[in-house]
Amino acid sequence: MKPAAIIAxxxxxxxxxxxxxxxxxxxxxxxxxxxxxxxxxxxxxxxxRMLSCFLPPTAGTASIHGLAVxxxxxxxxxxxGVCPQEDNLDPDFNVLKNLLVYGRYFGLPSRxxxxxxxxxxxxxxxxxxxxxxxxxxxxxxxxxxxxxxxxLNEPRVLILxxxxxxxxxxxxxxxxxxxxxxxxxxxxxxLTTHCMEEATQLCDRVVVxxxxxxxxxxxxxxxxxxEVGRTVVEAWNYGEEFMEFMRALKGRLEEVGDxxxxxxxxxxxIERLLEERFPQQERLMRRATLEDVFLKLTGRALxx
Amino acid sequence: MRSILHNASLRSFRVWQRDLDVYxxxxxxxxxxxxxxxxxxxxxxxxxxxxxxxxxxxxGRELSYLRFMxxxxxxxxxxxxxxxxxxxxxxxxxxxxxxxDAILATPLLVEDVILGExxxxxxxxxxxxxxxxCMLALLGLVTWPSALxxxxxxxxxxxxxxxLGLVVTSVTRNISSFNLPMFLMIMPMFMFSxxxxxxxxxxxWALAIAWCxxxxxxxxxxxxAVLGWPRGPxxxxxxxxxxxxxxxxSxxxxxxxxxxxxx
Numbered sequence: 431m432k433p434a435a436i437i438a439x440x441x442x443x444x445x446x447x448x449x450x451x452x453x454x455x456x457x458x459x460x461x462x463x464x465x466x467x468x469x470x471x472x473x474x475x476x477x478x479r480m481l482s483c484f485l486p487p488t489a490g491t492a493s494i495h496g497l498a499v500x501x502x503x504x505x506x507x508x509x510x511g512v513c514p515q516e517d518n519l520d521p522d523f524n525v526l527k528n529l530l531v532y533g534r535y536f537g538l539p540s541r542x543x544x545x546x547x548x549x550x551x552x553x554x555x556x557x558x559x560x561x562x563x564x565x566x567x568x569x570x571x572x573x574x575x576x577x578x579x580x581x582l583n584e585p586r587v588l589i590l591x592x593x594x595x596x597x598x599x600x601x602x603x604x605x606x607x608x609x610x611x612x613x614x615x616x617x618x619x620x621l622t623t624h625c626m627e628e629a630t631q632l633c634d635r636v637v638v639x640x641x642x643x644x645x646x647x648x649x650x651x652x653x654x655x656x657e658v659g660r661t662v663v664e665a666w667n668y669g670e671e672f673m674e675f676m677r678a679l680k681g682r683l684e685e686v687g688d689x690x691x692x693x694x695x696x697x698x699x700i701e702r703l704l705e706e707r708f709p710q711q712e713r714l715m716r717r718a719t720l721e722d723v724f725l726k727l728t729g730r731a732l733x734x
Numbered sequence: 735m736r737s738i739l740h741n742a743s744l745r746s747f748r749v750w751q752r753d754l755d756v757y758x759x760x761x762x763x764x765x766x767x768x769x770x771x772x773x774x775x776x777x778x779x780x781x782x783x784x785x786x787x788x789x790x791x792x793x794g795r796e797l798s799y800l801r802f803m804x805x806x807x808x809x810x811x812x813x814x815x816x817x818x819x820x821x822x823x824x825x826x827x828x829x830x831x832x833x834x835d836a837i838l839a840t841p842l843l844v845e846d847v848i849l850g851e852x853x854x855x856x857x858x859x860x861x862x863x864x865x866x867x868c869m870l871a872l873l874g875l876v877t878w879p880s881a882l883x884x885x886x887x888x889x890x891x892x893x894x895x896x897x898l899g900l901v902v903t904s905v906t907r908n909i910s911s912f913n914l915p916m917f918l919m920i921m922p923m924f925m926f927s928x929x930x931x932x933x934x935x936x937x938x939w940a941l942a943i944a945w946c947x948x949x950x951x952x953x954x955x956x957x958x959a960v961l962g963w964p965r966g967p968x969x970x971x972x973x974x975x976x977x978x979x980x981x982x983x984s985x986x987x988x989x990x991x992x993x994x995x996x997x
Binding site: 445482483484485486503504505507508512514516517518519520521522523527531532534535536537580583 | 745748751752755756759831832833835836837838839840841842843996997
């Protein structure tokens with residue numbers, strides 16, 4: 431592994447009785463793209479906020495390129511770019527001015543900031559909106575502008591907290607394209623997401639969190655294969671006989687509401703087998719995805 | 735004191751600059767009130783109410799009600815402009831716009847943001863109250879050059895009321911809760927601090943309370959400057975009181991706002 435860009439050791443955050451993050455340890459290599467997955471309340475955002483010096487950890491340490499977040503917050507923040515979950519663009523300024531003012535907070539010379547701002551607006555395809563008020567932007571445009579803003583200080587580490595939540599597919603892909611561009615450029619990226627597609631598309635490695643702890647980590651596809659195998663059979667409107675048949679097969683069977691999920695241990699001949707025995711049965715055979723891993727690990731119960 | 739300030743830096747100037755930029759973007763609406771307010775006050779209270787009132791006895795001298803009241807509205811402006819800025823406006827930036835969160839992702843620390851807001855609130859008071867002073871000067875109600883003292887005075891008093899506003903903001907959970915300190919603290923202060931009538935006509939017990947209110951000292955000082963009576967009694971004591979209170983409230987504002995912003 432390349433030298434670590436982010437190191438967290440036993441990072442913990444407590445709010446009174448509630449333990450939001452329970453001693454997580456992980457490393458992110460320089461140039462690596464790592465995704466944190468987990469249901470709401472898993473502790474992803476709290477972890478990210480500790481890394482970006484927003485929240486003081488209750489215990490444990492974290493450092494970015496060797497700088498401890500607690501001791502040297504100003505230097506850490508100079509190195510990182512942060513895209514927060516919520517929109518916090520400055521509604522009192524237009525698009526370009528948002529970037530210019532933000533650059534001033536970094537103490538960058540105004541000419542440098544202006545140059546970079548114009549380049550970044552180009553990069554996120556907002557050049558023709560540079561004079562538009564923030565209120566006139568769509569959700570996707572706002573996210574792109576927030577991304578541009580996070581890149582203004584040419585960060586070595588980019589932290590994206592749910593960068594595409596609530597965006598339409600076009601806007602989501604637009605963000606993904608840019609993140610891949612940054613990755614090709616060697617920027618280290620740590621992102622949190624609910625979107626498994628996003629994690630699969632972007633990440634070299636994913637970390638699954640729940641209940642303030644890390645459950646599992648690995649490369650997305652390898653993780654899927656290791657945890658749930660290659661294929662999944664989904665069936666619906668099935669009878670007792672079908673159920674019995676499935677139970678006898680080697681693999682993991684799960685019944686959720688009106689649906690049956692079967693994760694076969696070896697998937698090659700199962701389709702043929704089902705075709706012979708239950709040709710009429712409504713079913714779908716598909717590739718296993720990160721979402722299957724996610725649900726296996728974190729359960730299907732609703733989270734609030 | 736050192737521990738409270740140790741993280742604050744000159745970078746707070748960037749926060750101040752941000753607020754100034756917004757102010758200048760909206761200059762039309764921002765400049766209108768301080769330009770028009772004194773005229774309204776002078777007509778309503780000075781000419782209207784004042785015509786019903788005989789001359790006012792103040793510190794052993796006699797002067798027209800209009801001349802007495804004019805410095806009072808400058809003092810009130812200092813309080814309102816800074817207090818409103820760091821209550822309603824800061825709250826909007828902190829809570830609704832999440833502007834502070836955005837700033838905290840940059841090398842600035844919480845202390846810089848709080849200090850920037852504090853200084854901006856004071857700056858706004860300086861600008862607005864001195865515009866009002868100029869308007870009153872046009873109406874012939876100001877004595878120069880002693881009135882120039884209003885500039886530093888409005889700065890110190892602006893810090894005081896800015897800090898007071900931030901203290902209130904630090905414990906306010908939603909924006910409608912600002913009504914409470916408004917009616918319990920700011921409105922009584924507005925009316926009973928020697929702004930519209932000399933506090934000396936108050937009963938003894940009320941007089942004692944009035945002299946605890948910071949605005950009483952501020953209006954006392956502003957009046958001395960505007961009337962050109964710099965040798966009025968107890969001016970030094972009032973300066974000391976305002977400076978001390980400004981320092982204490984600033985330290986408290988930093989401490990409480992820091993607690994509010996870091997969770």
